[in-house]
Amino acid sequence: MGNISISDVKPKADSGFGATLPASTPAPAAANFPRSRLPVAPPLSMASFRRGGGPHVPSILDAGAARLVTSGRVAIALALRQMGVGAGDTVLVPSYHCASMVEPVIWSGATPVFYRINPDTSVKLDDVAAKLDGRAKVLMATNYFGFPQDLAALRAFCDARGLLLLEDCAHSFLGEYKGKPLGSYGDYAIASSMKFFPIYEGGCLVSARHALDQVALQSAGLGFEAKVLINTLEEGFAYNRLRLLKALCWLPMTLKNLLWSQIKARRHTGAQSMAPGSSDGGFGFDPRWLDKRSSFFARAMLKLVSRTRMGALRRRNYLRLQQALDGLPGCRPLHPVLPDGVYPWVFPLLTDDPHAIFGTLKMAGVPVIRFGEYLWQGVDASVCATSVDLSRRVLQFPCHQELTEQEMEWMVDHIRNALLAQKAPPL
Template structure:
């Protein structure tokens, strides 16, 4: 197996001096997180046997290991991707083969078929932004050619396709629970077709457990949630910061207490391959209301869609929100995106740009649609922990910036 670390040849996102987001980019814990409400939406955990790990990229690596992927093998991966989807393939010693997607993010099976060779053992297919691929067609394609299907549900922990939970169609499926739940770390490996008895996980240590719980709380405090808890923990957390600052100064080479994925870092660290998710994250996975999550994510998505409908120079990437889809974020396809991106970031509006930094060599010559989407799609949070006032403020900032840009355009 190849070690893949922080030195991967990837472009790093420029900080550009942007201020902190005024509203939470990802879900943050609040008392409302445990409230009930809404109809039950199936989740990837309903698809089959599951193992709770620390990140989606770890789950990909475990899935490849379970499928026996190694040196000499090739894995078909989408040209529209983030580095964490490719790093486990390289770690396994396999060769990533990049296939095209269409402008609506659907898999171009004609291109996939053209790139199949004797080395190709797995097709990785991503349900972008929470919208499932044509999973029935992908399953039939793989079965007809004797290759495995790895269903990437990192964007769709909740949802269903043709009456079955997301994650049900792949030989293995992976998910990223920290994109949907108010937790610091978390990923899932699932299989509806194979036993996971060979996947043995162990605790990552007391330091990791403490860090996962503390960071979950501190992320919540940063956005004005759990005020009473914050007041009660003010002194212990201050002492923690002082102590940690001193320890860090003495042990700069000490291994991290948590995976880099939890802090948005690049790289795949195989030390986390056999580590289970923290107790804090596992409890939140059980206790946080999924019906509420599904209902509010859909409501917030539709509110964004209605508010931005018809504004100049943009359109939603997906025209409708089908039943059974629980979105990760709201993707907006924008003409001339970079000036708008800078304007909104300077105002503290949270923006995510999936696929902005593709794997080296993957450009418009490999897939024009991927190159276009990676630059033109600006995505905004629609998660269940957004307060009404936060969502309204964000919408107002986006609308004002789009209208101002239109008014000053030559």
């Protein structure tokens, strides 16, 4: 395949913010919610390049050989291909998931078999064992929200049964378990760097056990490189970062927007869009991106952005949310303790009345998200009641390193008020 034109560039679709749907479910409308007043993912700012003091923060890139790709879902597909997964095989997938975890399995020709999890999101190993029918080839295990599974136990379980372990670090780019970086325990591991770095696209495939020489990647072209840079800058501009650069770029950005609106208008008159499915809201797996490496800009950010600062601020913001919401009625943190070596993706809050709280906060512009809101078709309470419960009741709030003190204070106040309002007696 040749270079991909600028119209083919995928948006920041794998960030996990908002629901991800099964292939059989149409993408929902925006539900008339306003744009979040705070950034749900870390935007680029001059603060992004500050060097944080403190000890080294391990990441999945410390675990082994790595290939930098455009998304976590692409990395999953590449891992399955490296493991020889195909027709007739089954892949054991957690019943608490987003579609990006399942679609690559379908693409590989294998059958996803969904296993149960415990209320703390740990793997229910007895259920996994019950689903081993001779066709199971891979166990996919997810470090939800940045909190690792018992990876040593999973590794031993897989070794004893001839299973390959795919360590899903899409929520846990940073962190360690028993002195080893996350990503070290799987035969292969994947991550989504765009959840942690101020970039528009990015994921990685890593293996501590196998060489990745057969994973050959090429550039997606100059249009892709330009689109990534422009969209990253625009996201920063939208949240009042990079103000001087925004002023300097006002005229070229305005001309670019006018030109792009005209291009889109012409396409809507009959010309078929050449954009991959992931460009239209982030739903669907597009194999055209399997051999494309991450952009030069995103790869540079992985080197320039301080992981030490990122880790320290994510932990600080997580603890700030935990302290502010402690003891409020109708909620509790999914993880009441933040262990050493954990650098969370988000702050997951288990709520008693999630629908009302979610709507209230979204209308106020609070960046609240719901991982796994839409489970794969057929995954219901009979498959795993815990997963259904978590998909409905767990709301997640950003705790990334680029939130300012004022933004954190504003978000905390709105969350507290929404929770307290649900328990206030009617007048």
